[in-house]
Structures are given as C-alpha cells and as structure tokens.
Amino acid sequence: MTDAADTGAAAPKRRSLIDTLELDTRLLGMIGAFIILCVTFDLVTDGRFLTPRNIFNLTIQTVSVAIMATGMVFVIVCRHIDLSVGALLATCSASMAMIQTSILPQYFGMELGGPMIWAIAAASGIVVGGLIGALQGWLVGYLTIPAFIVTLGGLLIWRNVGWHMTDGQTIGPLDPTFMMFGGTNGTLGAGASWAIGALAAAFCVYAIWQGRRRKQKHGFTVKPLWAEFALGLIAVGAIMGFVAILNSYEVPTRRLARMFAARGEEMPEGYTEAYGLPISVLLLIVVAIVMTIIAQRTRLGRYIFATGGNPDAADLSGVNTRLLTVKIFALVGVLCAISAVVASARLTNHSNDIGTLDELRVIAAAVIGGTALSGGIGTIYGAILGALVMQSLQSGMAMVGVDAPLQNIVVGLVLVVAVLIDIIYRRRTGDA
Amino acid sequence: MMTPLVEMRDISIAFGGVKAVDNVSVDLHAGEVVGLLGHNGAGKSTLIKILSGAYPKGSGEIRINGEAVEIHNPRDARALNIETIYQTLALADNLDAASNLFLGRELTTAFGFVDDDAMEAETRKIMGRLNPNFQKFKDPVKALSGGQRQSVAIARAVYFNAKILIMDEPTAALGPQETKMVAELIGELKKQGIGIFLISHDIHDVMDLCDRVSVMKNGQLVGTEKVEDVTDDEILAMIILGKRPERT
Numbered sequence: 001m002t003d004a005a006d007t008g009a010a011a012p013k014r015r016s017l018i019d020t021l022e023l024d025t026r027l028l029g030m031i032g033a034f035i036i037l038c039v040t041f042d043l044v045t046d047g048r049f050l051t052p053r054n055i056f057n058l059t060i061q062t063v064s065v066a067i068m069a070t071g072m073v074f075v076i077v078c079r080h081i082d083l084s085v086g087a088l089l090a091t092c093s094a095s096m097a098m099i100q101t102s103i104l105p106q107y108f109g110m111e112l113g114g115p116m117i118w119a120i121a122a123a124s125g126i127v128v129g130g131l132i133g134a135l136q137g138w139l140v141g142y143l144t145i146p147a148f149i150v151t152l153g154g155l156l157i158w159r160n161v162g163w164h165m166t167d168g169q170t171i172g173p174l175d176p177t178f179m180m181f182g183g184t185n186g187t188l189g190a191g192a193s194w195a196i197g198a199l200a201a202a203f204c205v206y207a208i209w210q211g212r213r214r215k216q217k218h219g220f221t222v223k224p225l226w227a228e229f230a231l232g233l234i235a236v237g238a239i240m241g242f243v244a245i246l247n248s249y250e251v252p253t254r255r256l257a258r259m260f261a262a263r264g265e266e267m268p269e270g271y272t273e274a275y276g277l278p279i280s281v282l283l284l285i286v287v288a289i290v291m292t293i294i295a296q297r298t299r300l301g302r303y304i305f306a307t308g309g310n311p312d313a314a315d316l317s318g319v320n321t322r323l324l325t326v327k328i329f330a331l332v333g334v335l336c337a338i339s340a341v342v343a344s345a346r347l348t349n350h351s352n353d354i355g356t357l358d359e360l361r362v363i364a365a366a367v368i369g370g371t372a373l374s375g376g377i378g379t380i381y382g383a384i385l386g387a388l389v390m391q392s393l394q395s396g397m398a399m400v401g402v403d404a405p406l407q408n409i410v411v412g413l414v415l416v417v418a419v420l421i422d423i424i425y426r427r428r429t430g431d432a
Numbered sequence: 433m434m435t436p437l438v439e440m441r442d443i444s445i446a447f448g449g450v451k452a453v454d455n456v457s458v459d460l461h462a463g464e465v466v467g468l469l470g471h472n473g474a475g476k477s478t479l480i481k482i483l484s485g486a487y488p489k490g491s492g493e494i495r496i497n498g499e500a501v502e503i504h505n506p507r508d509a510r511a512l513n514i515e516t517i518y519q520t521l522a523l524a525d526n527l528d529a530a531s532n533l534f535l536g537r538e539l540t541t542a543f544g545f546v547d548d549d550a551m552e553a554e555t556r557k558i559m560g561r562l563n564p565n566f567q568k569f570k571d572p573v574k575a576l577s578g579g580q581r582q583s584v585a586i587a588r589a590v591y592f593n594a595k596i597l598i599m600d601e602p603t604a605a606l607g608p609q610e611t612k613m614v615a616e617l618i619g620e621l622k623k624q625g626i627g628i629f630l631i632s633h634d635i636h637d638v639m640d641l642c643d644r645v646s647v648m649k650n651g652q653l654v655g656t657e658k659v660e661d662v663t664d665d666e667i668l669a670m671i672i673l674g675k676r677p678e679r680t
Contacts, residue, residue: 219553319536
C-alpha cells in the first residue's frame, strides 16, 4: 500500500480507488446489480441458479438477443429505432433454411452435411440481412421516412416474407455443421476453451500495456503501475473464471453414451467430457469486440455518436449522415442474420415464429444497458449486460416458479426502473 | 486592385417562395474583416451558409481567388479552406473537445483507426495557444462553459489552416474577458492574411473589428461601406431604414 500512497501524492487530483483505476462507474453499477440479481436467485433456488449448467444455458440463451442488441445500440444512439429486428431474423433464418435444405441440394446437388453448405447458407443469410437493412436505412436516411414507421412496416413485411418463403412450414433438420452454432451442439471442449481463454487474457494484458505506452509517448498522465496491474488481474481473472465455469459443466453421461453409440464405439467406464465454451458464445464475444472497435476506434463509430449528439453539427462537419443511416441499418441487418444462424441452429430448425417479440427484447436490452433514446449515448458492453440481465430475470423467475404473466410484469417493471435509475444517475453526475 | 479572396455575385435563395437572399453581392479580400450586419431574418446567416455549404445556392456565382467554384456541401467548403464558426457552435455535446475539433477529419493510425491520443495531443497544443486555461480535455463538451465551448469551436476553424473564416455571432454567448480574447484572435488571424466574414448584430463589435461592413435588410443588400467612412448612426439607418448614407 505504500506504493499506492506514493503515486497518490504524485497525482493529487486522483482520489478514490475507482478514479485511480479509471473505471466506469455505470459499468460497475450494472455489474453490481447483475451480481445481486444472480445471488438472490441462487439463494431463493437453494443454489440451483449459479450452477455451471445454468450459467452455461443462460449464456447460450442470451447470445441471439445480445448480438442484435449491439447493433441496436448504434441505431438508438443515432436517434432512430428498429422494430423489425425480430422479423428480419425470421426472414434471414427462412432464407438460410431454404438454401441449405432445398436450394443447394436440389439445384447444386449438395447433400445436407456437405462441408460448404453451412458457410454458403450463412453467407447468403448475411447478404440478405445486410441488403434488407440497407433498404430500410435508405428509406430512413434518404427518403426521410421516420425509422419507427419504416421498421414497423418492416416488422409486418419481413415476418411474413419469411412465412411465404417456407409456405409456413417448419424447415428442419438443418445442416449438422450449421447447427453447431446453436450452443449445446457445438462446444469447444475443455482444452480449446482454456487455450482461447489464455489467448484472450494475454491479449487483454497486451492491450493494457500498449495503451499505457501510447499515452506515455504523448506525455499524458497515466495510471499508477499498481492500478494497471490490478486491472490486468481483474480482466485475466474474469476471463479464466468464466472459462473455468463453462469447463466444469460436464456433458451428461447418457448423452456421451449416445454419441459413442452413434460412432459405433463403446464408451469407456468413467469417461467424462466438459462442454467448454459454446461456439455461439464465442461468436457473441467476437461480435462484441468488433462492434466495440467500430464504436470507439473507427470513423464510422465516431460519426454515429456525433450524429446522435448533434445531427446538425455532424452534417456541418462534413459527415454524410444519410449514408451513415444506411450503413447503420445495414449493419443491424447483418447482425440479425448472425443472430438468425444462432437462433435457428439452437432450435435445430426454422419455424415461422422464430424471433417473435425479439425486437422488444433487443430494444429493452440496449436501454437497460444504458443506451439513451435521446441519442448520443450507449455502449456495446452495456447492451450485452442488459441482454444478460433480462435473460437471467426470465430464467431465474421460471426456476423459482413465478407465474408466466407475473414474469412479464416484472421484466416490464425492471425496464422502466432501470431507465429511471439511469436518468437519476446521469443527473447526479452531470454526465448526460 | 487585387483579385478578391471571395466574391459572391448575385446570390439568391428562396425557401418556399420566400426570397431569403435576393440578388446579393459581397466580396472579401485577404487579411480583411468584412462585417455582415442586419436584423434577425435579414438573410445574413443564410447568405453565409451558402458559402459554408450548409445551403445550396439558388442562383448566382461564387468565386474564390477569381475562380468560379461550386459548393454543394460543407465538405466542398472545407476543401476550399473555408471554415465556419456557427452561432450554435455546431458541437456534438456528447463528445470531448478533441473529437469535436477533428470531427469529419479525424487523425488515424496506420491501420485506419481513429487515433484519440494523437488528437488529444494536438488539441492540447492548439488550446494552449488559444485558451491556456482550458483543462477539460476528457469531458464531453456539454460540461464546458460557454467560453470554453466557443474556444473549441474557434480552435476547430483555426487548426485546419483556414484561408476564409466565417464567424457567425462569435461573441454572442461570451463574457467581456472572452470577447476580448476573440477580438485579439481576429486581429492575429488578419495579420496571417486570413479573410474573415463576421456576422453580428452588435454594431460596436463590427465598428471595432471590421474593415468594411455590408448591411442587409429583408434579404437584400443595402450597401457596403468602409468603416472609417461612416458613423454608427449611419450604419443604424442602413440596418433599420435600409437607407444608404448620403454622400456630399
């Protein structure tokens, strides 16, 4: 602690621990609320909530909404709204299902289970999502139809375009490789999960070190060394802890036996295997990183936030705000397609009601995560945390045995109260 | 006589049938400050927004250094080294000073990512020159005082080597100390050979800072006079009555 006192004297302005670590108090508050929520559910369910199994399921269930929520942040930051994400997900899912089960096998002679089918299907879905998103963005940006109207129309249109493509039928089963993006059917196992965790941890440490060096090069004041170490430790601890939890959820013995039987082998006595990191969660993490980089490190992100803060200023600064709108909605379309891969893979088929009401979950996740509808403010990690909070609430209440209508009432209340707390917090800190 | 830095000839623009600017011609030489005076709604801001690319001109011609140019949007204006300090300042309140200063012209790293540290370093340099008391580099500009916000807007116009500077009511929101700072800055920029259009409805400002004044009323140009040739009262008569001073 003498070290801390010394550096504290060198930088007299910094007072509290949180200040010194340059932590985001909003993020801390949200994580705190999330932890309280989890612990409460854990106590009420006699320790059933915070089991590796439930945590594994929670993360899997969150992925689809969380991926779309990262895009919704950009839309809302730019003072728009997108009500069509659930319907767009359905159209993307329908096109991907049709491509892999009908178009590719029929016209190109590719059999389900072929090596390229999943990639072609996913890529086509992403193109479809991107194009539809761009179209909606063009209507909003260039023809200046309010986003609320365009995407409300989109909600009706795309849900039923999806219906039309499949004649209302449930399409399945999907390609086995494709289904690996669903969660339980595609996990990395213990070894690979540890490896990825270690890589991520190493990258975090490198990023912290790089950031410090860059700041020093410009002669800015930097955090005391112990603070950087503390941050590094927290990051590494969180990553490895998460991997450890997922790795301690073992595949049920009967399921393993089935898998061995399918390969015509006998399962050795006492054989165990961990699920590890699901591919879908890895996908979410990649999306989160890419979206955060876009938000903080690219011109596109800078212009999105500037336009949200003051559209006229952005315009006068030479930002093409119309094209920007197209890009944002196209990006959301692409994310809907990625979510559609995860959602349909998790269900192992495409059904007409896939993603129903997702638009509301996605908007709620972004808003609970601190995205302000007045524009200009929002974070990617906040939206993902928001999605996680919503999912935990829902599955926690289901676990406790709360009636379905009461569950929705609680979720609705939480949404409103979360925004109220956020407004009060911002007013207090003067950070608008 | 030298070619003017800026010539705006016979400029007109109409919004929904109302002629906001009606056949107005003004010019500006290097190292000169030309004041644009007039009541609210006289068309002075609109005229100048045509030069800064915020509005497309209805008809007329803009010449920069004698060459006819087309300015369709703010990017075109910036490319011609025309910088504008808007009355509203046009700052994104949720971003910090550096992000605002470089908005639309971000410094990037070798990989094409925005380089916040480099931009902050540059912002610290120029603010050290313009407003040495400025310290809030990490806060969103919403947290700044009126004068601090103004200095961010000025820094943005000055940093990128403006040749033509448009200042729309630069001192409207400022205290006496800060107004003096702006006046000093205008003097310094003049010495560097920058031409400045100064829009104001405070005649004292204009008489102190400008070389010539152009007065507008109801979208039309009343006249352009050298400051030393006219009295405050004559300028007032031009603004209020639209009457040019009589010459003997």
